[in-house]
Amino acid sequence: MQAAPPPVVTQELRIIDPEGHDRIVMSAAGGAPQIKMMRPDGHDGLAITLDGAGRASIRLANPLATGPKAALEVDDKGAHVKFDREGGASSYLFLNNEGASGVVLIDSQGVRRLNITLDAAGTVAITRFDAQGRALP
Structure with missing residues (x-):
């Protein structure tokens, strides 16, 4: 059985599309972990975060500027x-x-x-x- 590869240790990981635009950002910079999925226009489409007290939130953006947004949060x-x-x-x-x-x-x-x-x-x-x-x- 092969040994598992070593873990990747970093404060931020960015996954880009073929044009070089950020599409997924996972970060712990600033002390609050978050995962963001970016729309093609660069704006957040989805954000999953923990605040300083460890309370979670999931925010869903709407690509339609006048459309509703949604959030599931613990505060x-x-x-x-x-x-x-x-x-x-x-x-x-x-x-x-x-x-x-x-x-x-x-x-x-x-x-x-x-x-x-x-x-x-x-x-x-x-x-x-x-x-x-x-x-x-």
């Missing part, structure tokens, strides 16, 4: 899946560190319009908001 408050569109529209699903979960919908003007939450004790709350962000009865 200091909990975990969430978030969708954002330029101009303000957003929606997210979350589970916080205390065990509460929910869905939030934000309109194209950046105004919160709907919250659906389930607290750790099992109580459900649904709150609708008007176009100015005021809770409706």
Whole structure:
């Protein structure tokens, strides 16, 4: 049986396409590990990162400038899946560190319009908001 080759040790590895453009970048430079997959235009298409506290995120870019972007993240408050569109529209699903979960919908003007939450004790709350962000009865 052949011995395994020695490991490659570096702070950054770049994989390029035939034209010499970065397409995959794996890096630990700066202390925070990340893997990025680049679109042909050089912008990030996918980024997988760990922050200084070890919390992970995956960010998906949209090649359509006006299209939505997506993120799956763990942060200091909990975990969430978030969708954002330029101009303000957003929606997210979350589970916080205390065990509460929910869905939030934000309109194209950046105004919160709907919250659906389930607290750790099992109580459900649904709150609708008007176009100015005021809770409706």
